[in-house]
Amino acid sequence: MKPIILLPAVALLIAAPFGLKPYGIYLLSLWAVMTIAAIGLNLTLGYAGQISLAQGSFVGIGAYIAALMTTQGWPLGVAFAAAIVLCFIIGWLLGYPALRVAHHYLAFVTLSFATLVFLVLRNEEWLTKGVYGISGIPRPALLGWSTNAPLDFYFFCLVILALVSAATGWLIRSPWGRAFTALRENPMRASSLGVDTRRYTLMAFALGSALGGVAGVLYAPLVQFIEPTAFALGLSLNLLLMVIVGGAGRFFGPFIGAAVSVLLPEWLRFSEGLYLMLYAVFVMLLLAFCPSGLLGLGERARKSWKPFSKSAN
């Protein structure tokens, strides 16, 4: 995207929390965290075309790693490294079924995995403390900068989001991004052109899952108390919705989708109990009329605007 749009957007994100109450800042931080998880899923689903209903489980794995390690006195940086490595490996293994099945069958395979992770988080009390959850998760301090206050922690999330965005942006503009797209559009043709579809499929799962882990490591100190239900199927479905509502396979899709998912319910609060219904109707209308998501809608609007501006010249 052009710097003319990007720079004001970044400025807005930096200015946004000032003047907000702690709850508003919490929502912004949650947006940043969910965006990271959705960026990961967008890589797996949007670019490489592999459906996953388990992204929330990787957020959960990351969050529990962070919670368990930081409450034992380990620095958050180590938790980041552990979560990235572990989620990468588990994601790689989860990719193997994708080599055999696709589409809704793959959705069910990943759904089973999500259920499995939830059961482990709930039942293996010796590790996860089960339904009691883990509380008192500390926020990190970096070189003397404590991120205890909501505002500081928001900026910490924003920095991680910036790093993740830069890395993902590099990746999808590299030959890998092209190979992922080819994998999504026509795996048979891709392999006949030398693309090792097996390796790229596994890589798409592993990288997407690792980013889910990164989001989880941020989520734990954000909410400071985690319990298994937060990472049940609902979160995975919500992340899937973020990717699709924003625009799957578009770089900025997850940013928009996460904003809709995190902020819209708050704006619709005036409607009291109706807000989930309004959100549901909104999603149905969007997908019926513009399956390419909000960014697709934006592109369409821009294209239909162009002929006018040209004829004006």
Added chain:
Amino acid sequence: METLLEVRELRKSFGGIGAVNGVSFAVHEGEILGLIGPNGSGKSTLFNCILGQLAPSSGEVRVDGRPITGMRPCDLNRLGISRTFQLLQVFPQLSVRENLLLAGQEHQGSMWSRLAGPKDAGLTAAANRMIEFFRLEALADERAGALSYGQQKLLDVAMAFMAGPRLVLLDEPAGGVNPTMLAGLRERLRAINAAERATFVVIEHNMEFVMSLCTRILVLAEGRIIAQGAPQEIRSDRGVIEAYLGS
């Protein structure tokens, strides 16, 4: 002439029905071999078995005397064996140039060097040469999905040549291409054959195209080779005429 590709007693059956029933032939370096036969005679299945899209039921395929049966399509492609499919197969969301970059990028370096290296994998110049060769200059930055059928077909063929393959299997390259464009395609194929000593096997129903392009022709009917020889011999072969007319 050196034997480049050798197919021995290849068989493929689908649930008891034999699609390819013991086919043996050799392709020599630099030749343009035509593969013709009525619909359902097993031509495309034969291609799919040679190139790993399908696993043959029995038989063997060798390249340079080395068995390649059971190898994955991507590994075969990196050995310098390329193909096009009967139905058009370009990546509609990628631009024409991106389609070509993709077709070349996996042939150099490792996966990691591709991630760290330049966005175009250093192939823009090669892609542009290919675009120029197939006269797609005006469309280089268009999405492939926005091209006409004939233009997509040219791109499809161009992609098969992007990595400089030694052997290219073309499945109905002339299907749905208008006569003017077809003459151009034939000239391009001849030029590549002459300049790079690239070897082709061409499946085609357009007899005029096959007869004028190929140096040798194999005729397949019901999964068996029923005739082979120079174009003029095939034209007058009784068995071939019968297979086509079903007398």
